[in-house]
Amino acid sequence: MAARNQRSEALSKDRIVEAAIALLDAGGAQALTFRALAARLETGSGAIYWHVADKNELLAAATDHVVARVIADIADEADPRAAIRAVALAMFDAIDAHPWAGPQLFREPWRSSMPLIFERVGAPLMALGLTGRRLLDSASALVHYILGVAGQNAANPRLAPQDVDREAFLAHVAAQWMQLDPEAYPFVHQTALQMRDHDDRAQFLFGIDLILAGITR
Amino acid sequence: MAARNQRSEALSKDRIVEAAIALLDAGGAQALTFRALAARLETGSGAIYWHVADKNELLAAATDHVVARVIADIADEADPRAAIRAVALAMFDAIDAHPWAGPQLFREPWRSSMPLIFERVGAPLMALGLTGRRLLDSASALVHYILGVAGQNAANPRLAPQDVDREAFLAHVAAQWMQLDPEAYPFVHQTALQMRDHDDRAQFLFGIDLILAGITR
DNA sequence: ACCTGAACACCGTTCAAGT
C-alpha cells in the first residue's frame, strides 16, 4: 500500500478527470485519448476503464467539474438582474476558457451541472416575483440562450485558419458577406461592416438584457 | 461516356451530399463513414475525396443543403413578428428532423447557410424600424437563441436509453431533481414537476416572444 | 481489488495503380 506512493498516487476517478481536463484545455477535444491519458497518468490505457465507464462519462465528468467550480465562484449579487448577468457572464467566460465543454453541456442536461445553472438563473427570477409556467419558461429561455451563445462563441474562432488572427478573420467574413446581392440580402449587406468589429461579450450581454426586458415588461 | 450510366450515375458532389444526408438522417452522425458512403454509392472510399476535401466539408455541405431548402420553403409573412416566428419554427423543426445538423450549424458560421438565416431574421427587424448597432445585436440575439435552443433540443432525447419513451424519461429526470435539497435548490425543487410535462416547441416560442418583447418595448 | 498492455474492430485519409 505505502509502496504505491513511491512513484505515483493510486489511480482514482478524480485524478483521471483532472488529467483529462488538462489534456482538453491544452489541445481541445481531439487531444483527449485514452492513450494520451494513460501516458500522462503513467498507467495502462485499460486501467482507466476500471474507474470510468467510457469516454462519454469522462467528458461529462470533466464538464461537471469545470461548471461546478465556476458556479461556486460567482459572487453573490443582491439585485436579481445583476445576479442573472453574473451567472451569464461566468458561464460565457467558462466555456470560452474550456471550449470543449460547450457541446458537452447540452448533451446530457440531466447531469448535475444543469440543475446548478438553472437554480442560479431561476432563483433571481423568483425574487422578481415570477411564478408558475412563466417562471419556468423564462428561466428556460435564459439558460438556453446562455448555453447556446456561449457554445457557439466558443466554437467560432477555433476552426479559423491558425495563422490569421481574429480581426483579420472577421474582416474576411465581412468582406464575403458584403459581396452578397444587396437586393436579396439587404440586412446582411448593411450590417456586415459592423459585424467585423463587434464585441462578442457585449453582444451576449445585450441579448441577456433583451430577455430580461421582455420578462419584466 | 454513355457507358457510365449503365449501372450508376457519374459521381458528383451533389450525389455524395445527398447520400450523406440519407445516412445521417437514418443513423445519426456516427452513421456517416466514408466506407458506408462508398458502399451506398457503389464506389471506392477514395473516390469521394476527388469531389470532397474531407469529412468536415462533407458535413458542412450537408448542413447547408438542408438549411437552404428549409429557408426557401418558409411562407412569406407580412407581419414582421410573424415572419420571425416562422423562421424560428422552421429552423427548430429542421434541426429536430436532422439533429446531426445542430452542432454543425454553429461550427462554421461563415458558411452560406448563416447569411441566409441572418437575413430572414434581420429583414423583419429592419421593417420594425431598428437600425445600427441595435439592429445587429437584436438579430444576433435572436439567431443565437434559435440555433442554441434548436441544437440543444435536438441533442436531448437521443442520448436517453432507447427503450424508455420521452415521457418516462422526463419523469425520471424530474424525480431526480425533486430529490435535491429544497434549501439549496428552491427553484429546481419547485419547477421540476412542471418540467416533466412541458412542451419544447411552445417553450421555444415563448423565448422568441420574450426577446421580441424586449426588442420592441 | 486494481492494474497491464496486447489485441480487436473500426475509423479518416493517402496513394500507387488502373481506366
Added chain:
DNA sequence: ACCTGAACACCGTTCAAGT
C-alpha cells in the same frame, strides 16, 4: 480526369494475465 481499393496511422474498448 476520374476511380479503385489496399495500406497507413490512429482511435475506443475489451480482456486474459498479472499483482
